[in-house]
Amino acid sequence: MLIQAPLGVDFFSIPAANPVMGVVPQGNTAELSNICARSTDLVDLCCKQPLRATIDTLPLYGPGGRVGVPRNRGNQPVTLIMERWPVLEVLSVQYAPNCLPYVWNTVPSGLAVPAKPPSGLYGSSTPPAAGEGSQAVKLAAGYVDWRYGPGGFAVLTEYVNGWPHSGITSTATADATELEVDDCTGWVITATFPGAATGATGTAYDAAAQEIIQVTAASATSGPGTLTLASPLRYQHEAGVCVSSLPQAVSWAAMLFACEIAMERGATAMTMMEIPGREVARSAGVDTSYGSPAMWAEKILAPYARII
Secondary structure, X not given: OOOOOOOOOOHHHOOOOEOOOEOOHHHHHHHHHHHHHHHHHHHHHHHOOOOEOEEEEEEEEEOXXXXXXXXXXXXXXXXXXXXXXXXXXXXXXXXXXXXXXOOOEEXXXXXXXXXXXXXXXXXXXXXXXXXXXXXXXXXXXXXOOOOOOOOOEEEEEEEEEOEOEEEEOOOEOOOOOEEEEOOOOOOEOOOOOOOOOOEEEEEEEOHHHOEEEEEEEEOOOOOOEEEEEOOOOOOOEOOOOEEEOOOHHHHHHHHHHHHHHHHOOOOOOOOOOOOOOHHHHHHOOOOOOOOOHHXXXXXXXXXXXXXX
């Protein structure tokens, strides 16, 4: 994807050439992988979290801080503010008086839900194009209250967050209705509300064979597994193809970071047609009259940054 993008960078000239052999293909592939890894880390750094879907467990202490408990409001739910977003699914919530050793009690299933599920990720015909959803979880009243005063409860929440993102692990033929992937996290969730869609929509990024996929089932909650598709594949996809629901703006920001890294050439030089990506960055609403690709990437990622 990086090599195909209109960045104006000759990535095949990296790393610096050996005086005898020039750029060795194996070394080129290794360093491009390193550049992609660094770019991904820079994206996560800007957003203060991994954007790829993950499952995390967060301890909170309240009432107060990230645990909002209404006073004298009857059956109004408690609001738990998670560290990562968007919250896709709440897997479990446990609570205990905030004194050691903790004696945990489990909230029954269905009594803790995302406060604002991302509307464009599930049940959509195209992948989402904007940062949607929230960091909040709504917990039914009666489990955490003011009986022990501020900070009187410890709350342990396990939740799914981020955007489903994976790689194909074995060849999928045209007309296949299943994909073997390296990570099933977030592709299928438990419906938050009756009738809500549970299967995510993503893109198989495979050059001329690129296509949209809609997932209906997954063989695992996380890790390697099989995704079942709503309709057969139009094209064949080999192992290694990226299948992702991440907004393309995020991918573009990662590529701009990669461009910035590639331009730091050390003793060698690189000739480029103007500063790469200017028109594409401008079309994403970024002021490109000054700055560098990395600065444009930071601006593109601003809507995806976690709010603490």
